[in-house]
Amino acid sequence: MTESTAIQTDAVIIGAGPAGLFAVFELGINDIKCHVIDILDKAGGQCAELYPEKPIYDIPAVPVCTGTELTERLMKQIEPFSPVFHLGQMAEKLTKLQDGKWRIETDAGTVIDARIVVIAAGGGSFTPKRPPIKDIEAYEGKSVFYAVRKKESFRDKNLIVAGGGDSALDWALNLQPIAKRITLIHRRNEFRAAPDSVAKMRALVEAGKMDLKIANITAINGADGQVQSLSLIDDAKNTTNVACDTVLAFYGLTMKLGPVANFGLTLQDSLIPVNTADFETSEPTIFAIGDINVYPGKMKLILSAFHEAALMARKAFLYIHPDKRYRFQYTTSSSDIQGKLGVGKNAA
Amino acid sequence: MKIFLTDMQGKEHVLEATEDWTIMEIIREGGVPILAQCGGSCACATCHVYVDPAWKAKLPEPSEEEIGMLDGAFDVTPDSRLACQIVFTKDLDGLKVKLAAGSI
Numbered sequence: 001m002t003e004s005t006a007i008q009t010d011a012v013i014i015g016a017g018p019a020g021l022f023a024v025f026e027l028g029i030n031d032i033k034c035h036v037i038d039i040l041d042k043a044g045g046q047c048a049e050l051y052p053e054k055p056i057y058d059i060p061a062v063p064v065c066t067g068t069e070l071t072e073r074l075m076k077q078i079e080p081f082s083p084v085f086h087l088g089q090m091a092e093k094l095t096k097l098q099d100g101k102w103r104i105e106t107d108a109g110t111v112i113d114a115r116i117v118v119i120a121a122g123g124g125s126f127t128p129k130r131p132p133i134k135d136i137e138a139y140e141g142k143s144v145f146y147a148v149r150k151k152e153s154f155r156d157k158n159l160i161v162a163g164g165g166d167s168a169l170d171w172a173l174n175l176q177p178i179a180k181r182i183t184l185i186h187r188r189n190e191f192r193a194a195p196d197s198v199a200k201m202r203a204l205v206e207a208g209k210m211d212l213k214i215a216n217i218t219a220i221n222g223a224d225g226q227v228q229s230l231s232l233i234d235d236a237k238n239t240t241n242v243a244c245d246t247v248l249a250f251y252g253l254t255m256k257l258g259p260v261a262n263f264g265l266t267l268q269d270s271l272i273p274v275n276t277a278d279f280e281t282s283e284p285t286i287f288a289i290g291d292i293n294v295y296p297g298k299m300k301l302i303l304s305a306f307h308e309a310a311l312m313a314r315k316a317f318l319y320i321h322p323d324k325r326y327r328f329q330y331t332t333s334s335s336d337i338q339g340k341l342g343v344g345k346n347a348a
Numbered sequence: 349m350k351i352f353l354t355d356m357q358g359k360e361h362v363l364e365a366t367e368d369w370t371i372m373e374i375i376r377e378g379g380v381p382i383l384a385q386c387g388g389s390c391a392c393a394t395c396h397v398y399v400d401p402a403w404k405a406k407l408p409e410p411s412e413e414e415i416g417m418l419d420g421a422f423d424v425t426p427d428s429r430l431a432c433q434i435v436f437t438k439d440l441d442g443l444k445v446k447l448a449a450g451s452i
Binding site: 046051123129131163164186218251283300 | 366383385387389391419420421422423424425426450
């Protein structure tokens with residue numbers, strides 16, 4: 001990778017949750033351009049993934065909004081700064097370059113060089129929940145999968161799809177025409193999925209074109225990474241074995257710290273200690289804000305992340321614009337900031 | 349007031365229980381690791397516990413939402429509950445629960 005092919009920017013933000021999004025705003029009013037990386041295929045972090053429909057009551061001056069609404073409002077608020085999003089990618093590697101910049105590489109091959117890095121990764125990367133079945137890791141990526149990358153790779157497979165939500169239903173329906181046989185396994189005979197998908201699945205089962213087993217998975221059987229069957233147990237304690245050559249499991253996502261653990265930063269119980277003057281980590285020019293940081297008195301609240309973003313941006317300004325004097329301004333009265341926001345007298 | 353919690357290694361912990369706190373909060377306050385990633389909003393299924401069958405009748409029925417969220421847990425049995433959805437009351441003094449896989 002050469003200087004010419006890596007993206008050049010001021011700041012890279014890891015995590016597109018409320019902390020990362022508001023960091024774009026605070027950095028933006030300080031003339032700092034941002035690229036944002038997130039493992040989810042959408043902005044919002046936990047607000048988007050865990051509680052999109054749930055109400056939040058402690059955002060100052062917003063009596064109530066849902067996770068989705070909060071994300072939408074933040075996205076609207078940062079629009080004037082045109083942040084560049086790299087979604088569905090995990091920030092995998094961080095290297096210090098000779099000129100003092102940081103090079104961030106993602107698992108999708110994106111390479112960004114930036115003067116500062118803001119880690120706003122919350123509880124870590126969202127990764128698929130792995131069923132706690134003995135030895136399952138030996139099969140992962142070979143015959144057990146948690147996502148569909150290429151539909152074709154499931155052609156003519158004797159496939160088990162596990163789970164009862166939209167992902168499980170959608171893929172069972174999607175792959176049914178090309179798989180040799182599909183068995184859907186779910187713990188109960190009710191599905192938390194679009195009613196239309198459930199109806200379609202029931203019709204296929206009725207017509208004998210798909211199998212449905214109501215049970216829990218207890219064991220995976222096979223050799224050398226090739227699954228041959230799954231052992232099941234139902235609520236009446238009846239056990240059975242279902243033959244298969246491929247398994248797709250959809251139990252939702254969980255958060256793991258992931259590669260951030262290898263960035264060379266001081267960690268404390270999987271959190272990143274920062275000082276509360278500027279939320280810088282043990283490594284100058286790397287900041288950590290939001291749920292991922294820790295300091296005396298820390299509260300894991302969205303509003304804490306907003307405050308942390310503002311103080312972080314002041315310090316970031318000194319790194320990015322060493323030739324300029326930091327000027328504290330209010331958005332209400334600063335024609336300079338209003339110009340950047342595209343409002344007021346200086347609006348373009 | 350107390351609850352008895354069996355962890356994944358089979359060790360029993362006696363935890364001080366506070367009225368109106370959820371079982372998840374009591375476990376966390378007691379210093380026993382529990383993921384509870386969403387912080388108690390019934391949105392992640394990482395505070396899955398098994399309630400001792402002798403105590404089940406004393407608990408209010410789980411909501412539809414909780415039952416649905418348990419779809420994201422593993423080894424779900426008729427004794428399965430999300431600890432964040434059980435509020436501790438005096439009647440539950442002595443409650444026995446066991447942590448499930450995927451909650452630590």
